[in-house]
Amino acid sequence: MLDLFAITAPGLEPLAAAELRALGIEGVVEPGGVAWTGPAEQMHEANLRLRTASRVVVRAARFRARTFFELERHARKVPWARWIAPGGQVRLRVTSRKSKLYHEGAIAQRLLDAIARAVGQVEGGTVADDEADVAADAQLFIVRFVRDWCVISADSSGALLHLRGYRQALAKAPLRETLAAAMLLGSRWDTRTPLIDPMCGSGTIAIEAALMARGIVPGLAMASREPRAYAFSAWPDFDAAAWSAAVDRARGEILPSAPAPILGSDRDAGGIQASIANAERAGVGVDIGFSVRSLSAIEPPAEAGIILCNPPYGVRVGEREPLRNLYAVMGRTLVERAPGYTLGLLSADKQLEGHVGLPFREVFRTSNGGIPVHLVLATAD
Numbered sequence: 001m002l003d004l005f006a007i008t009a010p011g012l013e014p015l016a017a018a019e020l021r022a023l024g025i026e027g028v029v030e031p032g033g034v035a036w037t038g039p040a041e042q043m044h045e046a047n048l049r050l051r052t053a054s055r056v057v058v059r060a061a062r063f064r065a066r067t068f069f070e071l072e073r074h075a076r077k078v079p080w081a082r083w084i085a086p087g088g089q090v091r092l093r094v095t096s097r098k099s100k101l102y103h104e105g106a107i108a109q110r111l112l113d114a115i116a117r118a119v120g121q122v123e124g125g126t127v128a129d130d131e132a133d134v135a136a137d138a139q140l141f142i143v144r145f146v147r148d149w150c151v152i153s154a155d156s157s158g159a160l161l162h163l164r165g166y167r168q169a170l171a172k173a174p175l176r177e178t179l180a181a182a183m184l185l186g187s188r189w190d191t192r193t194p195l196i197d198p199m200c201g202s203g204t205i206a207i208e209a210a211l212m213a214r215g216i217v218p219g220l221a222m223a224s225r226e227p228r229a230y231a232f233s234a235w236p237d238f239d240a241a242a243w244s245a246a247v248d249r250a251r252g253e254i255l256p257s258a259p260a261p262i263l264g265s266d267r268d269a270g271g272i273q274a275s276i277a278n279a280e281r282a283g284v285g286v287d288i289g290f291s292v293r294s295l296s297a298i299e300p301p302a303e304a305g306i307i308l309c310n311p312p313y314g315v316r317v318g319e320r321e322p323l324r325n326l327y328a329v330m331g332r333t334l335v336e337r338a339p340g341y342t343l344g345l346l347s348a349d350k351q352l353e354g355h356v357g358l359p360f361r362e363v364f365r366t367s368n369g370g371i372p373v374h375l376v377l378a379t380a381d
């Protein structure tokens with residue numbers, strides 16, 4: 001059994017817990033993710049299927065160390081060879097808070113020494129944060145010291161899980177795929193009613209919607225339906241047969257088409273071009289109707305569904321004034337053109353939301369590119 005943890009952006013933990021529950025896994029929500037104990041098969045499933053998680057990690061060790069001597073003693077007992085193939089590369093991401101051992105570089109050096117003792121000389125180094133470009137075949141260990149307690153986790157995902165592979169063409173301010181999926185899950189869209197993103201940029205929300213509607217798991221989000229790469233497949237005890245059974249099961253669940261219309265539009269033609277190319281790469285081009293048009297010109301299908309979008313926030317000086325009008329148009333368009341539809345906004349500004357003129361309720365708070373945002377929903381009658 002493994003101690004597993006699905007890391008999420010702050011605020012998305014309950015959504016990842018609900019996704020795990022749907023897989024039959026009862027996890028415990030903690031700040032920054034969801035913890036559970038399970039076999040390697042569940043680690044495979046979580047990596048392949050979770051739409052809102054950024055990584056899945058395995059706890060390698062937990063101990064108290066207040067001196068380098070204690071750290072070295074515990075580090076020698078960590079079974080490093082379980083996660084590092086002979087000749088493999090290693091990266092450590094070390095953070096230390098409120099601990100006697102606070103020099104992150106020195107902690108990393110002691111751990112790299114312990115790794116070299118256990119598995120032989122490896123090409124090792126440190127990374128500053130999750131965004132750092134971790135070499136594709138380097139095994140990442142996340143090391144956290146808090147109040148002298150050290151937790152070491154082995155990353156099983158490799159590249160961050162929002163990197164599904166399909167999004168190569170970008171428009172302005174693209175949304176992470178995991179956050180787009182969180183908006184869809186948080187809005188409780190049931191995949192059987194129309195879904196419209198009238199400010200779709202590079203198409204992330206619409207493409208994530210199409211993947212969900214067709215039952216395509218994020219790990220198979222490329223048109224080839226070949227799985228993306230994961231760190232666990234380089235582990236010495238990797239069970240290739242169990243993994244390929246998990247992939248086959250997921251492939252077998254894919255529906256031939258989305259059950260309801262999915263529409264994406266933007267006034268920026270470049271954005272729509274990017275959206276179409278991204279949707280083709282994800283193999284869901286036929287499931288989404290993309291068009292160049294302004295928000296006020298959308299033509300929602302008669303059967304009510306959800307309008308879900310990530311409008312500009314106007315965080316820079318001088319941007320807010322023109323945005324008041326955009327937010328007001330959103331409210332008017334919903335009432336006049338989309339009665340009965342639910343509007344979901346990822347918004348950074350309560351005042352701008354006020355210009356929509358609808359009673360919003362908050363679903364979750366998180367951050368998008370460092371900006372605090374929340375998903376709010378309202379229905380026009």
Ligand SMILES: C[S@@+](CC[C@H](N)C(=O)[O-])C[C@H]1O[C@@H](n2cnc3c(N)ncnc32)[C@H](O)[C@@H]1O
Pocket residue numbers: 171172173174175176198199200201202203204205265266267268271293294295296310311312313326
């Ligand atoms: C924050 S971006 C959306 C990014 C998108 N979620 C993605 O993942 O790429 C906001 C988008 O709103 C579009 N937009 C702004 N005003 C609009 C309007 N009046 N009508 C249609 N689109 C508009 C912009 O062109 C831009 O692509």
